[in-house]
Amino acid sequence: MRISAAISSSVHFPAIDLALQTPEIGRLSKSFGSAITWCAKMNLVLGTLFPSKWIAITEFVTKVAGCRRGAWREDEGRSVASEFDTVGLARASLIPEALIQQGILSGAVTLVWKDGDIRDVTVLGERNIERRDPMTRDTLFRVASMSKPITSVAAMMLVEDGLLALDSPIARWLPELADLRVLRNGDGPLDDTVPAQRDLMVEDLLTHRAGFIYGFSASGPIVGAYEDALGNILETLATPDEWLTALGSLPLAFQPGEQFRYSYATDVLGCLVGRVAGMSFRDFLRERLLDPMGMVDTDFYVPAEKLGRLATIYRHDKTIGELAPVPIKAPAAAPALCGGGGGMFSTADDYLRFARMLLNDGELAGQRLLQPETVALMRGNRLSDEQRRVDFLGRPGFWSGQGFGLGLSMITDVQAHAAHGAGSVGAFGWPGAFGTWWQADPQENAILIYLVQNSEPVVPPAQEDGGAAVSPVRAAMQEWQRAIYASFR
Structure with missing residues (x-):
């Protein structure tokens, strides 16, 4: 050459x-x-x-x-990145930094763990532009839908306890969701319904095949009905009982098990965990998952003493070419309804511990949360070929190289997945709406975590060719993945 x-x-x-x-x-x-x-x-x-x-x-x-970078061996506190790794990791850090310098992102924290060691933590930009607060490794992020895998693990712990089964009808514990009606046409009139053909089951919640929706994942009158009945779950003052009653007053968008539709299903799952366990969902997580894993900064609210570490969510205002803060307040105390689908705050190091537990077949540092066979169930695709042929949130071909299991997605075809990121067959994870992303890769024995706080449309605008536009923020995150994987070679 x-x-x-x-x-x-x-x-x-x-x-x-x-x-x-x-x-x-x-x-x-x-x-x-x-x-x-x-x-x-x-x-x-x-x-x-x-x-x-x-x-x-x-x-x-x-x-x-201006990057602040480092690599650590966790047991000795010294650098472990090889010179080759250093070149590749430095290369990758340029990608989010470019967006920060262009005023499209406020800051980022990225972490790469491989073969038992933290190979790199890169800290960029600011967590609050107005106060000029620099981003730090322990910055708290709204991890949004990265909450879903945690909630799903909690549910599977109850399955192992013998208190739930994947085919358990959820109405046994959630009577608010019994005898539901289903829209005859998913985007049709709210009063044109038929009876549900079967009860909702636990697996329907774990796989987003229950018939629920998000406002951005559907069309027609059902969208407004959801908004009117449920409001914004990140800011609601409703109790779990009140929220479930409101949800139960709405028809399902499709028959249980019929299709994958991203939805409030994981929030329902969190309510179910609380009812079955006989305690609040948050208390169950604290007692059975977060405390045993040492996830000291992961919660549904930000206490006063940690508020200074919280990253502000920004939206890039194209009309003025600047970042504008998004007015989403962090709860000062644990909310009555702790949304298992998107309500958590966490840090890179906390989430690393959770990801390592799943990569290590359910155990971390002598604390076993799940048996290996349960983790294998979660990491295996459960969607049919027909369900995977449907676009995901306006992204054509999203499922062509991926599957979805019990609260986790996984790569099934590297080439088909290449347009959406990088990874090996079997790599698993699930991202968050504000630009947070993680992936654990069993073949590489690696975990990648990418945390930013950016608000943009969940469903990208369609392009003239029918494909989905890829925002600079999402494109940078995908290119960062590719650069990190290139450093492994």
Whole structure:
């Protein structure tokens, strides 16, 4: 292979191209002509061919961009990243940093764990722009739907306890959801219904096949009915009993088990866990999952002493080209209804412990939450081919390379999944609406965590070709995944 050909100007390196758009690196590029561009591209190539020799430029560019990075061996507190890892990880950190410099993101915390060690933690930008509070490793994030896997594990613990089964009718504990009606046409009139063909079961909740919806995952009168009856679950003052009663007054959008539809099903699951356990859902999580896992910063509210660590959610206002804070208040005390589908706050290190437990077949540091066979059930696809042919939230082909199990998605075809990210067959996880994402990969023995606080439409606008537009924030997260996986090679 001729190196001169490998670094020709026609070669496209998205990470470097993004980095060169940042003000600091852009000014350097102008000052030194094309030298920094050429050196960065050279380092990308030579860093792969000769990892022990070509580190300087990538590290230099990373320092210019202002990244705060490090790698730790957890038991000794010392660096473990190889020189090759350092090149690749530094390369990856340029990707979210470019968006921060462009004013599209406020900040980010990323973490890479592999083969028993934390290989990298990168801290970028600010958690609150107005106060100029820098992002820190222990910053608290609204992890949104990353709450769902935690709630799903709690439910599976009750299955192992013998208190639930996947085919248990949930109306036994949630009578508010008995004798439900189903819309004859999913987007049709609310009064045009038929009886449900069977009872809702626990598995329906775990797999989003219960017939519930989110406002953004459906169309027709049912959307307004949900909004009027349930409001915003992140800010509701309703009790679980009141919320379930309101939900039970609404028709299902489809027959139980018929299709996958992203929904409030996991919030219902959290209510179910509380009823079955005979305590509040939050108390069950604290006692059986969060405390045993050492997840000290994960909860449904942010206490006063931790409020300064909370990252603000921002929305990029294209009309003014700036970030605007999104007015979503964090509860100052545990809410009456702790939403198991999206109400949790957490940190990179806390969520790492949860992900490691699942990657390690249900056990971490001598604390076993689930048996290996239960974790295997969660990590196995349960959707039919027909259910996977339906677009997910306006993203065509989303399920072509993925499946969905009991609260977790997993990669089933690497090539088909490539348009949506990176990973090996069997890699599993589930993201959050505010830009949070994680994935555990058994083949690589690796965990990737990517935390930002960005508000954008959950359903992307359609493009002229019928595909879904990919926002710069989502595109950067996907490219970060690819860069991290490239560093493993």
